[in-house]
Amino acid sequence: MRVSVLASGSKGNAIFVEMDGARVLIDAGVGVRRVGRALSSLSASLDSLDAIFITHEHSDHVAGLRTLLRHTDAPVYSRPGTLRAMAESGGDLPAERLFAIHDAVEVGPLRVSSFDIPHDAADPVGYEITGSCKCTVATDLGFVTDEVRTAMEGADVLVFEANHDLAMLRKGPYPWPLKQRILGNRGHLANDEAGRAIARLRKRPQKIVLAHLSETNNRPAIAEETVSQVLAESGVPALSLAVALQDEMVTA
Ligand SMILES: [Zn+2]
Numbered sequence: 001m002r003v004s005v006l007a008s009g010s011k012g013n014a015i016f017v018e019m020d021g022a023r024v025l026i027d028a029g030v031g032v033r034r035v036g037r038a039l040s041s042l043s044a045s046l047d048s049l050d051a052i053f054i055t056h057e058h059s060d061h062v063a064g065l066r067t068l069l070r071h072t073d074a075p076v077y078s079r080p081g082t083l084r085a086m087a088e089s090g091g092d093l094p095a096e097r098l099f100a101i102h103d104a105v106e107v108g109p110l111r112v113s114s115f116d117i118p119h120d121a122a123d124p125v126g127y128e129i130t131g132s133c134k135c136t137v138a139t140d141l142g143f144v145t146d147e148v149r150t151a152m153e154g155a156d157v158l159v160f161e162a163n164h165d166l167a168m169l170r171k172g173p174y175p176w177p178l179k180q181r182i183l184g185n186r187g188h189l190a191n192d193e194a195g196r197a198i199a200r201l202r203k204r205p206q207k208i209v210l211a212h213l214s215e216t217n218n219r220p221a222i223a224e225e226t227v228s229q230v231l232a233e234s235g236v237p238a239l240s241l242a243v244a245l246q247d248e249m250v251t252a
């Protein structure tokens with residue numbers, strides 16, 4: 001299995017997962033050229049994608065989708081509420097390419113399951129991709145529910161949100177209503193919350209990629225240090241941690 005976070009953060013998200021010969025893209029929030037370049041550096045291509053999964057309709061997850069669909073025949077899956085929200089926001093997407101996922105779908109030898117995440121979107125989800133290995137993607141979540149915890153359990157690679165450092169967000173330049181939105185139950189996960197959720201896992205992932213970092217209220221070194229510190233305080237042996245970036249691909 002190879003998991004490459006092509007871009008991660010409030011300016012655009014896309015994650016490429018290749019497992020057992022199948023190729024899946026999670027979210028299409030960056031331009032098609034960027035995705036194409038990243039895939040060719042991984043010896044893949046846009047027209048070799050088997051399926052595209054969308055977590056939710058926020059523009060940092062779907063802004064590149066319409067153009068992407070001109071370069072691939074891959075079907076697009078998301079929850080019905082997300083598909084509706086994308087249509088209502090004038091995304092101008094070809095309806096025949098969009099498919100509702102309720103629980104799980106098969107993509108070749110892989111099973112891709114959606115699970116609910118608490119976030120201020122129509123019907124937001126994370127995904128579990130299971131074949132010979134398991135990858136779980138959970139970003140854009142206000143807090144870690146039991147359902148999220150179950151989906152994280154047993155992942156070999158976990159792409160998990162570490163959005164902000166609490167002190168940086170509190171002291172930072174954002175207006176109070178935006179701070180409240182991020183801190184709320186349907187907002188984004190703080191570094192220390194991410195660390196605590198990882199520390200509680202019964203089976204530790206081989207690799208963790210911290211993702212969707214705020215460029216204003218976080219820094220890669222701070223996210224990594226905070227999560228490592230929470231893990232150490234919880235008596236968890238050091239884990240392989242990487243940090244996904246907005247403008248550079250990170251492969252787990
Ligand atoms: Zn987002």
Ligand SMILES: [Zn+2]
Nearest residue numbers: 056058119140
């Ligand atoms: Zn979002």
